[in-house]
Amino acid sequence: MALPRFRQPSILPGFGPALGFTVFYLSAVALIPLGVLVLRAAGFGLGDLWSLATDERTLAALRLSFGASLIAALINLVFGVLLAWVLVRYRFPGKRVLDAMVDLPFALPTAVAGIALTTIYAPNGWIGQFLEPLGLTVVFTPAGVVIALVFISLPFVVRTVQPVLADLDHELEEAAASLGASRLQTFRKVILPALTPSVMTGFALAFARSIGEYGSVIFIAGNIPYVSEIAPLLIVIRLEEFDYDAATAIALIILIISFAALFAINLIQAWTRRRHGHVL
Amino acid sequence: MDLSIDRVTKEFGDFSALHEVSLDIASGELIALLGPSGSGKTTLLRLIAGLEYPSSGRILFGGEDASRTRIQDRRVGFVFQHYALFRHMKVIDNVAFGLDVRPGRDRPGKSEIRDRARELLRLVQLDGLEDRFPSQLSGGQRQRVALARALAIEPSVLLLDEPFGALDAQVRKELRVWLRELHDATGHTTVFVTHDQEEALELADRVVVMSQGRIEQADTPARVYDSPASEFVYRFVGESSRLKAAIVQGAVRMGGMDLGSRVEGVQDGPADVYVRPHAVELCEAGAGFLTGKVDHVRRNGGRQIVSLSSPAGGLDAEASLAAQIVPGDAVGFRFARWSLYREGAPLEAAP
Numbered sequence: 001m002a003l004p005r006f007r008q009p010s011i012l013p014g015f016g017p018a019l020g021f022t023v024f025y026l027s028a029v030a031l032i033p034l035g036v037l038v039l040r041a042a043g044f045g046l047g048d049l050w051s052l053a054t055d056e057r058t059l060a061a062l063r064l065s066f067g068a069s070l071i072a073a074l075i076n077l078v079f080g081v082l083l084a085w086v087l088v089r090y091r092f093p094g095k096r097v098l099d100a101m102v103d104l105p106f107a108l109p110t111a112v113a114g115i116a117l118t119t120i121y122a123p124n125g126w127i128g129q130f131l132e133p134l135g136l137t138v139v140f141t142p143a144g145v146v147i148a149l150v151f152i153s154l155p156f157v158v159r160t161v162q163p164v165l166a167d168l169d170h171e172l173e174e175a176a177a178s179l180g181a182s183r184l185q186t187f188r189k190v191i192l193p194a195l196t197p198s199v200m201t202g203f204a205l206a207f208a209r210s211i212g213e214y215g216s217v218i219f220i221a222g223n224i225p226y227v228s229e230i231a232p233l234l235i236v237i238r239l240e241e242f243d244y245d246a247a248t249a250i251a252l253i254i255l256i257i258s259f260a261a262l263f264a265i266n267l268i269q270a271w272t273r274r275r276h277g278h279v280l
Numbered sequence: 281m282d283l284s285i286d287r288v289t290k291e292f293g294d295f296s297a298l299h300e301v302s303l304d305i306a307s308g309e310l311i312a313l314l315g316p317s318g319s320g321k322t323t324l325l326r327l328i329a330g331l332e333y334p335s336s337g338r339i340l341f342g343g344e345d346a347s348r349t350r351i352q353d354r355r356v357g358f359v360f361q362h363y364a365l366f367r368h369m370k371v372i373d374n375v376a377f378g379l380d381v382r383p384g385r386d387r388p389g390k391s392e393i394r395d396r397a398r399e400l401l402r403l404v405q406l407d408g409l410e411d412r413f414p415s416q417l418s419g420g421q422r423q424r425v426a427l428a429r430a431l432a433i434e435p436s437v438l439l440l441d442e443p444f445g446a447l448d449a450q451v452r453k454e455l456r457v458w459l460r461e462l463h464d465a466t467g468h469t470t471v472f473v474t475h476d477q478e479e480a481l482e483l484a485d486r487v488v489v490m491s492q493g494r495i496e497q498a499d500t501p502a503r504v505y506d507s508p509a510s511e512f513v514y515r516f517v518g519e520s521s522r523l524k525a526a527i528v529q530g531a532v533r534m535g536g537m538d539l540g541s542r543v544e545g546v547q548d549g550p551a552d553v554y555v556r557p558h559a560v561e562l563c564e565a566g567a568g569f570l571t572g573k574v575d576h577v578r579r580n581g582g583r584q585i586v587s588l589s590s591p592a593g594g595l596d597a598e599a600s601l602a603a604q605i606v607p608g609d610a611v612g613f614r615f616a617r618w619s620l621y622r623e624g625a626p627l628e629a630a631p
Contacts, residue, residue, distance in 0.1 A: 171360045171364035172364050174331055174351075174358070175366075177331075177352055178329060178351050178352075178356055178357070179378035179429065179433055180352050180353075180382060181377070181381040189377075190366055193366075194368065
């Protein structure tokens with residue numbers, strides 16, 4: 001594509017008002033609050049920012065937040081595609097109920113989810129009692145953080161992949177089969193590439209949601225500094241200590257890394273889209 | 281490879297798509313399955329391919345029962361109406377797909393696969409477009425990629441579902457001629473589905489006319505057109521008019537006039553006369569079988585079609601462009617050729 005021309009004559013009217021409203025809206029809900037954060041951080045020098053950011057406890061919290069989010073998003077990438085597949089391709093009793101349940105993690109207050117997960121994964125809980133003899137402790141460990149994040153970000157991959165899979169032309173699979181491809185080859189070479197853009201979108205959303213998650217995690221994580229303390233919680237702790245500079249610095253770092261990660265995912269998506277022949 | 285369809289029935293729940301259909305296809309034949317939508321022609325094609333399994337009956341490939349063979353093992357080249365190309369693959373990878381997915385021991389080397397794909401693209405006249413994506417091709421080009429992809433597996437039969445259905449008239453005509461040439465060059469046994477009679481009559485060695493899950497007639501294009509086996513075939517293939525007639529003691533009478541042919545051994549009663557527009561000769565009022573009134577006159581390219589109403593019913597006649605005919609005229613007509621049917625079945629009429 002050539003450089004975007006700023007405005008071209010179009011049969012669709014309203015470019016001006018539409019863009020104006022979009023910019024206003026985005027500013028009010030996103031850009032200005034984020035701008036204030038950056039402005040506040042600009043108050044202290046790079047050296048200060050660096051020492052705040054490289055504080056051992058902060059680093060541990062950031063590592064846990066991004067690491068656990070990445071693992072959770074990857075787990076949901078696999079199981080989200082599987083769940084979407086089951087919901088689209090098969091008919092079974094209770095399918096609609098299952099379909100509706102997928103959205104529950106969106107609706108449920110995250111604290112409720114956190115407490116429920118803690119209860120069942122505790123060493124004497126329904127699931128925890130079987131894991132404990134195997135030497136697997138979930139509650140108050142990073143594993144617990146991952147489980148909470150998997151739960152709350154489950155719907156993203158399912159809901160982005162589901163409609164694409166439902167729209168996928170059945171003839172593509174028939175064509176692959178007629179050419180001698182096994183089911184596995186068809187899935188790998190024909191279906192999966194068609195789903196990739198939506199899977200990536202779901203993955204990015206799940207990842208982003210996980211980084212920001214707070215409510216459910218703090219119950220199951222136990223919040224042990226250097227072990228199971230997530231970055232959003234550390235921000236709250238710093239705020240309670242009236243250490244606004246540290247809180248701002250951590251927030252800014254999260255913001256920068258998140259933006260970089262999501263931007264990268266978007267670039268990859270645009271690239272796969274072009275490869276799939278969508279001309280944007 | 282020769283194909284044999286032996287009393288195949290296909291049911292979808294309560295709906296019966298095919299009733300005891302039998303058909304033999306010789307090796308190297310080019311067969312058209314022609315019929316209106318819902319006639320079962322696509323179902324029959326999908327059964328041959330192995331995309332569906334028959335409810336009863338058998339499908340034989342070269343004498344061997346293939347009814348339960350999976351599509352992967354049948355080696356059929358199937359071309360879909362909407363091409364079903366893999367959008368994320370380049371043209372050459374689409375064509376090479378069937379070779380790429382072969383199990384290790386049967387798979388040719390990478391460079392050999394590419395050479396064969398290139399060769400096929402040359403065959404379908406798409407050399408130079410190897411590295412395009414399907415979205416960068418025109419409809420006709422996509423159809424040819426689909427065909428090259430199907431040919432790559434060296435299919436025992438080539439099956440095409442409405443191959444030209446989505447293309448515009450000009451491209452359609454070109455591809456039709458080209459497909460015939462390709463068939464003559466490669467000699468694959470080919471079956472294609474179409475609802476376009478012109479396509480079927482022009483392209484096929486044999487036309488199989490289907491209606492409501494049954495084969496009405498399987499014959500050469502000329503015989504399907506000239507000697508339709510049933511009233512349905514007469515109506516579906518080519519233009520025709522139906523006129524009311526009666527059989528009285530072996531004589532065919534229409535509007536009180538004797539058509540001059542006799543049918544033997546048939547009970548007296550009503551019958552239908554079918555006639556094609558080009559077999560209707562117009563003449564002076566009173567000089568033909570009957571006299572009709574001209575309702576309207578249409579010009580269709582180089583033809584002039586006159587619609588008449590007569591005591592035996594309405595009919596279309598083809599008149600020479602020189603003929604000065606205007607609505608309201610009274611004209612006589614007679615038939616160069618016609619066919620007689622009673623309750624859908626043909627009656628043999630002889631002079």
